Amino acid sequence: MSNVVERSEPTPCTRGPTDSGVELLSARKATLGEGMTIRRLIPQRSRRMVGAWCFVDHFGPVELPADHPGLRVGPHPHIGLQTVTWLVAGEVLHRDSLGHEQLIRPGAVNLMTAGRGISHSEESPENRGPQLHGIQLWVALPEAHHATEPAFEHVAELPRIDSGGMHITVFMGEGLGLRAPTKSYTPILGAELRFDEPGRQALKLNPDFEHALVLVEGEAEVAGHLLEAGSLAYLAPGRSEVAISTRSSALLMLVGGAPFEEEVILWWNFVARTHEEIEHARKDWEGSDRFGRVDGYVGDPLSAPALAGRLK
Numbered sequence: 001m002s003n004v005v006e007r008s009e010p011t012p013c014t015r016g017p018t019d020s021g022v023e024l025l026s027a028r029k030a031t032l033g034e035g036m037t038i039r040r041l042i043p044q045r046s047r048r049m050v051g052a053w054c055f056v057d058h059f060g061p062v063e064l065p066a067d068h069p070g071l072r073v074g075p076h077p078h079i080g081l082q083t084v085t086w087l088v089a090g091e092v093l094h095r096d097s098l099g100h101e102q103l104i105r106p107g108a109v110n111l112m113t114a115g116r117g118i119s120h121s122e123e124s125p126e127n128r129g130p131q132l133h134g135i136q137l138w139v140a141l142p143e144a145h146h147a148t149e150p151a152f153e154h155v156a157e158l159p160r161i162d163s164g165g166m167h168i169t170v171f172m173g174e175g176l177g178l179r180a181p182t183k184s185y186t187p188i189l190g191a192e193l194r195f196d197e198p199g200r201q202a203l204k205l206n207p208d209f210e211h212a213l214v215l216v217e218g219e220a221e222v223a224g225h226l227l228e229a230g231s232l233a234y235l236a237p238g239r240s241e242v243a244i245s246t247r248s249s250a251l252l253m254l255v256g257g258a259p260f261e262e263e264v265i266l267w268w269n270f271v272a273r274t275h276e277e278i279e280h281a282r283k284d285w286e287g288s289d290r291f292g293r294v295d296g297y298v299g300d301p302l303s304a305p306a307l308a309g310r311l312k
């Protein structure tokens with residue numbers, strides 16, 4: 001997806017570290033196209049990254065009637081990051097400048113490594129169902145790999161564990177006793193936690209990682225704190241376990257990783273180290289073949305916003 005939250009509701013209240021070391025953050029809301037709400041959980045003023053995860057958007061759930069155009073995100077570029085698409089309901093068609101055309105459904109992951117530059121589009125396919133609900137996440141690439149060759153992976157067979165009433169799927173990195181086959185460049189974890197029924201689980205965490213839990217559906221408590229829909233619980237490094245209680249069926253995302261020590265700039269759909277790098281990428285998108293061409297998308301590519309002032 002493309003970064004659309006340039007203007008949004010003011011950053012809401014955050015609740016700093018509690019005595020159990022949990023920090024609760026509410027999302028900022030924005031609208032993507034007609035009738036689709038996006039909740040931006042990361043970045044926020046008080047929490048810019050979790051490990052190498054630098055962007056977490058929760059979109060939907062939404063019912064899109066048959067006469068609605070559905071999701072339509074025209075061709076746009078990325079550099080310096082990986083995009084991860086994870087659906088809870090519905091389907092999305094991805095096309096990119098490397099020639100991939102891939103339909104994604106719940107349970108599978110799309111991982112696009114932008115590296116030195118790629119462009120892609122995302123749209124609802126023809127003959128879609130009415131529902132759409134998912135998460136779009138970005139991972140910052142470390143300096144040593146920020147300009148790597150662009151790549152795209154679609155993985156439908158992911159490692160899963162069932163523990164009591166909880167079903168864990170790991171789609172990125174390693175943790176909870178599982179390792180994803182997707183390519184990562186820093187110590188990282190991305191997982192879906194699905195609870196079929198009310199229950200309580202103790203999750204084993206890597207104490208070298210910081211983590212965040214995002215409530216996607218249902219109701220849950222994290223370390224005794226009620227996590228509201230569209231909010232995130234941040235857990236600092238040094239923690240080896242967290243208790244999750246659910247009052248109903250529930251769905252949470254767990255993201256984590258070694259704290260990312262490099263300073264990066266996130267501007268529009270780019271992750272970079274310098275203003276010049278962003279300026280260059282912006283200019284290249286507007287008038288060069290650096291980002292290739294996305295075939296098959298009916299509609300215009302997205303234009304980069306103006307660069308207002310020098311980025312730090």
Ligand code: MN
Binds near residue numbers: 120
């Ligand atoms: Mn995108």
